[in-house]
Amino acid sequence: MSAALVTRGLGKRYRSTWALRDCDLELPTGAVIALVGPNGAGKTTLLQLVAGLQRPSAGSVSLFGRLAPAESPQALAQLGFVAQDHPVYRRFRVSDLLHLGRSLNPAWDQDLAERRIDELGIPLRQRTGRLSGGQQAQVALALALAKRPRLLILDEPVASLDPLARREFLQVLMATVADEGLTVLLSSHNVAELERVCDHLVVVAGGRVQLVGDVDSLLGAHRVLTGPSTGLPDGPGVIHVDRSDRHAHIVARIGRAEPMPGWAARPIGLEELVLAYLRRAREPRPAPSELEMSA
Numbered sequence: 001m002s003a004a005l006v007t008r009g010l011g012k013r014y015r016s017t018w019a020l021r022d023c024d025l026e027l028p029t030g031a032v033i034a035l036v037g038p039n040g041a042g043k044t045t046l047l048q049l050v051a052g053l054q055r056p057s058a059g060s061v062s063l064f065g066r067l068a069p070a071e072s073p074q075a076l077a078q079l080g081f082v083a084q085d086h087p088v089y090r091r092f093r094v095s096d097l098l099h100l101g102r103s104l105n106p107a108w109d110q111d112l113a114e115r116r117i118d119e120l121g122i123p124l125r126q127r128t129g130r131l132s133g134g135q136q137a138q139v140a141l142a143l144a145l146a147k148r149p150r151l152l153i154l155d156e157p158v159a160s161l162d163p164l165a166r167r168e169f170l171q172v173l174m175a176t177v178a179d180e181g182l183t184v185l186l187s188s189h190n191v192a193e194l195e196r197v198c199d200h201l202v203v204v205a206g207g208r209v210q211l212v213g214d215v216d217s218l219l220g221a222h223r224v225l226t227g228p229s230t231g232l233p234d235g236p237g238v239i240h241v242d243r244s245d246r247h248a249h250i251v252a253r254i255g256r257a258e259p260m261p262g263w264a265a266r267p268i269g270l271e272e273l274v275l276a277y278l279r280r281a282r283e284p285r286p287a288p289s290e291l292e293m294s295a
């Protein structure tokens with residue numbers, strides 16, 4: 001499968017602080033890609049760099065095989081972006097937003113936009129500021145889809161929605177992905193919710209990519225090992241260790257971790273996997289000499 005998005009050494013610095021650093025990604029076309037990480041991890045920064053809303057301090061972004069500045073017309077024509085906080089102009093009527101979309105986008109699909117708004121039961125004359133948060137998010141999604149993007153970027157699209165609206169939003173999104181074959185990159189804090197919808201995963205923390213890959217392959221490559229809390233193994237395959245008085249639970253990458261007699265292994269869930277990498281990112285890095293001793 002060809003890459004929808006490739007980043008090489010991508011980084012963004014605000015004064016002396018790197019919000020995102022050394023970001024190398026190759027994300028497949030036609031996939032739903034979840035970008036997860038804690039507050040301040042660098043998710044919005046990455047999405048804005050890809051969408052051309054920020055200029056990188058380092059590195060490059062390629063969309064669908066073309067190295068183009070993200071803010072170039074060629075790149076922008078391929079992108080739909082739904083921002084985190086204010087996805088629609090609140091003083092506009094829905095019809096004004098459609099008019100704006102049609103004026104600004106050469107490939108605008110007015111039928112699709114009107115059909116989606118109609119399916120939502122939202123009158124075109126309604127001012128968007130009077131819509132509920134869930135309706136606003138749905139209108140923003142309809143506008144982004146009507147642009148007929150190849151890559152749709154959604155920054156925490158369901159954060160402000162109630163559980164029912166979240167589920168409906170994700171259902172509409174999944175149906176569209178299936179119909180149109182577009183690539184979706186969406187950020188979220190809620191990993192459990194994403195498990196149903198995403199097939200590729202990017203975990204960021206502290207401005208760096210901690211884990212990236214196809215979800216099934218990542219789940220297949222990791223196990224939770226349970227055994228005695230004494231004599232704990234260490235090494236490059238061990239991602240995170242949780243100890244209690246008598247037992248230890250270890251998240252490990254199989255193949256790299258040594259087989260351990262007396263330890264039970266079970267498959268891992270997506271949330272457990274993400275948490276293990278996030279906890280590892282928070283732990284102080286061992287000095288190189290310690291790593292060498294334990295490897």
Ligand SMILES: Nc1ncnc2c1ncn2[C@@H]1O[C@H](COP(=O)(O)OP(=O)(O)OP(=O)(O)O)[C@@H](O)[C@H]1O
Pocket residue numbers: 014018019037038039040041042043044045046
């Ligand atoms: N305009 C800015 N000026 C200075 N620092 C910034 C700016 N925007 C973001 N940052 C910093 O960059 C880091 C990454 O922020 P970013 O918004 O990308 O994180 P995030 O993962 O999207 O967080 P959240 O989940 O809370 O939205 C944070 O430390 C943030 O304070």
